[in-house]
Amino acid sequence: xxLKLIIFAxxxxxxxxxxxxxxxxxKGILDEPALFGTxxxxxxxxxxxxxxxxxxxxxxxxxxxxxxxGYRPGNNNSWEAYKNSLGNMSGxxxxxxxxxxxxxxxxWPYDQIRNVNVFINNFPxxxxxxxxxxxxxxxxxxxxxxxxLYEGMAKRYGGVPIVKEVQDPVNGDPEELKVPRNTEYDTWxxxxxxxxxxxxxxxxxxxxxxxxxxxxxxxxxxxxxYAGRVAxxxxxxxxxxxAAVQGGxxxxxPSKANEFFQYAYDAGKVTEQGPYxxxxxxxxxxxxxxxxxxxxxxxxxxxxxKGYDGQVFGHTYDCLASPSPDFxxxxxxxIAPVLQIMQMYDFPALTDAQGKPVxxxxxSDIKNGMEPRLxxxxxxDGDVLRGVAFDIQRGIYKSFTGPAxxxxxxxxxxxxxxxxxxxxxxKGAKYNGVLITGNHGMFTSGVENNAMMGxxxxxxxxxxxxxxxxxxxxxxQSWIVFRLGEIYLNTAEAAYELSKRTEAxxxxxxxxxxxxxxxxxPALDQTISNTYGYPxxxxxxxxxxxxxxxxxxxxxxxxDLKTWRIxxxxxxxxxxxxxxxxxxxxxxxxxxxxxVNRENRSITAPKNAAYEKIPxxxxxxxxxxxxQNPLY
Numbered sequence: 334x335x336l337k338l339i340i341f342a343x344x345x346x347x348x349x350x351x352x353x354x355x356x357x358x359x360k361g362i363l364d365e366p367a368l369f370g371t372x373x374x375x376x377x378x379x380x381x382x383x384x385x386x387x388x389x390x391x392x393x394x395x396x397x398x399x400x401x402x403g404y405r406p407g408n409n410n411s412w413e414a415y416k417n418s419l420g421n422m423s424g425x426x427x428x429x430x431x432x433x434x435x436x437x438x439x440x441w442p443y444d445q446i447r448n449v450n451v452f453i454n455n456f457p458x459x460x461x462x463x464x465x466x467x468x469x470x471x472x473x474x475x476x477x478x479x480x481x482l483y484e485g486m487a488k489r490y491g492g493v494p495i496v497k498e499v500q501d502p503v504n505g506d507p508e509e510l511k512v513p514r515n516t517e518y519d520t521w522x523x524x525x526x527x528x529x530x531x532x533x534x535x536x537x538x539x540x541x542x543x544x545x546x547x548x549x550x551x552x553x554x555x556x557x558x559y560a561g562r563v564a565x566x567x568x569x570x571x572x573x574x575x576a577a578v579q580g581g582x583x584x585x586x587p588s589k590a591n592e593f594f595q596y597a598y599d600a601g602k603v604t605e606q607g608p609y610x611x612x613x614x615x616x617x618x619x620x621x622x623x624x625x626x627x628x629x630x631x632x633x634x635x636x637x638x639k640g641y642d643g644q645v646f647g648h649t650y651d652c653l654a655s656p657s658p659d660f661x662x663x664x665x666x667x668i669a670p671v672l673q674i675m676q677m678y679d680f681p682a683l684t685d686a687q688g689k690p691v692x693x694x695x696x697s698d699i700k701n702g703m704e705p706r707l708x709x710x711x712x713x714d715g716d717v718l719r720g721v722a723f724d725i726q727r728g729i730y731k732s733f734t735g736p737a738x739x740x741x742x743x744x745x746x747x748x749x750x751x752x753x754x755x756x757x758x759x760k761g762a763k764y765n766g767v768l769i770t771g772n773h774g775m776f777t778s779g780v781e782n783n784a785m786m787g788x789x790x791x792x793x794x795x796x797x798x799x800x801x802x803x804x805x806x807x808x809x810q811s812w813i814v815f816r817l818g819e820i821y822l823n824t825a826e827a828a829y830e831l832s833k834r835t836e837a838x839x840x841x842x843x844x845x846x847x848x849x850x851x852x853x854x855p856a857l858d859q860t861i862s863n864t865y866g867y868p869x870x871x872x873x874x875x876x877x878x879x880x881x882x883x884x885x886x887x888x889x890x891x892x893d894l895k896t897w898r899i900x901x902x903x904x905x906x907x908x909x910x911x912x913x914x915x916x917x918x919x920x921x922x923x924x925x926x927x928x929v930n931r932e933n934r935s936i937t938a939p940k941n942a943a944y945e946k947i948p949x950x951x952x953x954x955x956x957x958x959x960x961q962n963p964l965y
Contacts, residue, residue, distance in 0.1 A: 369452065369459045375471050376543075378452060382478045383542070385445045387485030388639055389888040390812035391648035391793075395419045395431070411649040412805060415667060423891040424936050425881075427669040427786050427909040439948045440489055442482045443496065449479040450499045466536075473534030477549045480527035484556045487524060488892055489945040490962060491517040491563075492582035513957035514947075516581035518589060521560040525596055528553040532603060541640070547607035548637045551815035553600035554823040560585075561593035561830060562896040569867040570898055570943055576960035583944050583962050594827045601824030609633060609817045611847050619849035623709030627793045628810060636815040643809030650810065651803045654790040655712075656773050656782045659721045661803040665782035668790050670711050670886075672910040672927060675788065678882055679704035679851050683925050688736035690924035696726060696914055699925055705849030710885055712789040714771075714914055719800050724771030725784040725914055728757040729764050732919040743913065743928030755915075767916065775913065775931065786930065787912030792886055818844060819889070822880050829873050841876060844883055865899040895943060904938035940964060 368374040389395070392411040395418055415421075416429040452475045460468050486493045494512035502510065515523070531549035539545035567584035577583040612634040615622035626632055630640075641647050652664030681702045685691055693699060697715025700708060712718060714725045731754050733739075741747035749755065757777045758769030770776055776783050795803075795810050825840035834857055842854040858871035877897070881890055894900040909930045916923055941964035952958050 365455065366459075369456055370462050372463075372467065372471070375452075375456075378448075379474065379478065379543075382445055382448055382482075385442060386478070386481050387440065387442070388812065388814050389419055390639055390814075391641075391650045391808075391810075393418075393888075395422055395891075411647075412653065412664075415649075415653045419888045419891040420668070420886055422936075423894060424671070424904055424907050424909065425674065425886055425890050426790075427671050427911075427930055427934075428667045430932075430934055439950075440485055440945075441948055441951055442485065443494075446479060446482050446496060447499060447502075449475055449482070450497060453479070453497075454499050469534040470536050473531040473546075473549070474544060476527040477531035477535065477544050477552065480524045480531065480549075480556070481552060483520065483524050483527070484552065484559075487517070487520045487556070488559050488896065490947055491577070491584065491944055492520045494958070495520065495523050511955040511957045514582050516585075517563065517583060518581060518585045521556070521563075521585075521593065524556055524560075525553070525593075528556070528600075532600075537607065542638075544637060547604050547609070548815060550600045550603040550607075551636050551820055554597050554604060554820050554827075555815075557593045557596035557600060558823045558827055559892065559896045561590045561597060561827065562898070564588075564593060565590035565830070566867060566896075566898040567943070569865070570940065570963075572943075572963040575963040577944075577962050580960060582960065591831060594830045597823055597827040598831060598833075601820050601827065604636070604817070604820045605824075607636070609636060611817055611821075611843065613847065619705035619847070620708035623706050623848065624791050624794075624796075626709075626816075627813065628795060628797075630811055632816075634817045635811075635813055636817065636820075638811040638813050640811045641809045643807050647806040648808050648810075649805050651794055651798070651808050652805055654794055655718065655803075656784075656789075658800075659772065660718050660800060662801050663804045666785070666789065667781055669784070669786035669909075669911075670788050670790060671786055671930075672912045674881065674885060675707060675711065675912060677878055678707040680707070683927060684737045688738060690733065690737045690926060692917070692920065692922040692924060694922065696724075696923050698923075699912075699914070704851075706847075706882065708791075710790070710792045712791045712794075716791075718794070718796060719803075723773050723789065724768075725774050725787055725789075726768070726771035726923075727775045727784075727787070727913040727915060728755060729767065729769050729916045729918055730755055730924075733915070733917050733924060737924075737926055740926050740928070742910070743926065743931065764918070767918065771914075775911075780932065785911070786909065787914065787925075790886065813887070818847075818883055819887075822876070822883060826873075826876050826880070829876055834872065837876060838872070841879055844879060848883070865897070865902045867898075894938070898943055900938040900942040901940045904936050904942075906935045906937055908933070908935045 363374065363377065368378045392414045394414050417431055420426040421428050421431040453472065456472060492514045495515045496512055500510055528549050532546045532553065535544065535546040535549055537546055564585040565587055568587050572578045572584070575583065610633040612626040612632045613622060614629065615625050626634060649664065652661045654666060654668045655661050656666040657664055679702065681699060682691055695715065697713070700713055712723050714723055716723050733749060735749065739747060739749045744750065756764050756769055759778050760770060760772065760776050762769045773784050775785070793810055795808060821840045821844055825837040829837035838854055838857065845853045855872065855875050860871040861868045862871065862874070880893060894903055911928045911930055913926045913928045914923055915926065944962040946965045947958050947961055
């Protein structure tokens with residue numbers, strides 16, 4: 334089949350992704366020989382596919398208008414993207430109230446899979462134009478791209494149709510177009526086969542924005558870990574009578590779990606052979622070091638990143654994460670780290686042995702004893718950004734003599750919170766000359782543009798950019814798609830599941846030493862709990878928690894909850910809690926309290942969150958996609 338392709342906006346999108354290495358000019362209509370016959374032509378062809386990979390970054394819509402996920406064509410509105418983000422859905426952050434739609438989000442990239450298949454099927458016709466190494470490398474890159482697209486579907490739907498041949502949606506036989514679902518096992522194995530080919534044939538290095546063998550190994554590490562979890566833990570959901578489960582389309586035989594854990598473990602070992610190392614450039618300041626990991630585009634830890642130019646193709650993360658006008662030239666803070674997750678790190682006690690709030694001389698004393706990694710992840714009271722110190726005080730207590738429990742998590746009904754004792758205010762209001770609510774605290778009027786939860790995000794915030802340039806769709810930090818820290822944690826979990834417990838903790842220790850944790854290596858604890866409706870050892874739970882600490886707000890947690898099959902357990906009327914600072918007027922001291930978010934909003938994931946619904950529009954076109962996934 335001959336091919337003509339219009340290369341247009343996607344060229345620019347990937348050019349910025351790949352920085353100066355892939356700046357290309359639009360060439361109009363190019364036919365297949367022009368595209369597949371030269372390395373530059375193949376590069377142009379791959380641009381459109383890279384741009385559509387399911388990379389859940391600054392401008393990715395997890396859910397939204399039309400129940401679709403991914404990128405809006407021609408629209409990089411990262412303001413709206415955060416409102417429909419994975420961070421909101423998973424409870425990692427508190428922002429917009431995003432409902433988990435039972436209709437699914439419609440990620441069905443068979444148009445892009447067709448583009449890859451066109452290349453895989455037709456590229457052999459041009460083999461004589463390349464040396465063997467180049468030809469194999471480009472074919473390996475195509476298999477990597479196809480695996481990435483399928484991984485985006487497998488983690489959502491389980492088994493999906495495996496399409497290797499090029500279908501003609503216009504002139505093809507309508508019945509042949511109705512490809513049935515493959516089993517979930519076969520789908521993950523298909524991803525494995527593509528990635529194994531990619532790892533075997535791709536070179537060890539690549540220009541910025543393109544994959545190499547180690548990037549393929551990183552995707553293998555991540556995707557095979559997901560597959561191992563699905564095989565091991567889906568059985569505990571109690572869905573055995575569902576038609577999709579009985580047919581093998583949703584879930585796998587638990588005996589297959591170790592096969593996938595071994596693939597993940599082996600891929601992690603391959604990645605370690607690459608020229609990567611945990612980022613330590615700013616030692617001994619481990620807080621700054623962790624923050625800069627996400628800003629330094631030359632970081633030794635980065636395997637694969639997605640770039641932005643901050644001009645035509647930019648994002649809005651900083652405007653969403655910091656209040657204006659002190660820190661941004663436009664926007665209102667809408668991202669808030671939640672207290673429950675802060676307290677999973679080394680975190681100072683908020684109460685003493687008698688349950689009374691600890692007294693602090695300065696608001697910034699809350700950071701005393703706090704894990705450096707958390708300080709590199711969040712801004713707290715007294716931290717300075719763009720020349721301005723954060724002032725996150727919520728209000729004033731005239732006096733507070735009892736235990737913290739008297740505050741009843743911030744309830745207005747608590748006697749100690751009566752308006753005669755607890756004073757809250759609008760921005761700039763004072764009580765006896767003392768500012769009631771800090772300039773970035775929780776004002777009584779409005780929720781946006783203030784400290785919704787008592788801290789602000791620091792991870793990915795470009796501290797070097799002046800306020801005048803921090804504006805909508807003008808930010809140019811790269812999104813880290815794969816980094817060595819994640820691969821270490823993938824390998825640790827896979828190793829533990831394979832009963833390589835000591836080795837698993839070796840990887841955890843590397844992460845925690847870099848993080849500056851008080852305890853670098855947890856004790857091996859095989860105590861079994863039944864927290865999620867299935868048995869789990871305490872040390873495995875610790876490894877899972879370490880993923881949340883290290884990868885917080887990097888859009889892994891939602892998929893972790895789904896593939897561990899615990900989303901409905903963890904997100905069951907989960908109320909986000911805030912870290913709230915008050916000045917105790919009678920003492921001249923500060924206290925920090927644990928309060929439920931002031932909107933009293935909770936989040937709940939249904940059991941069917943384990944699998945998304947096969948898009949009904951696709952079923953209408955192809956009934957061979959039935960049976961539908963469980964509980965729909």
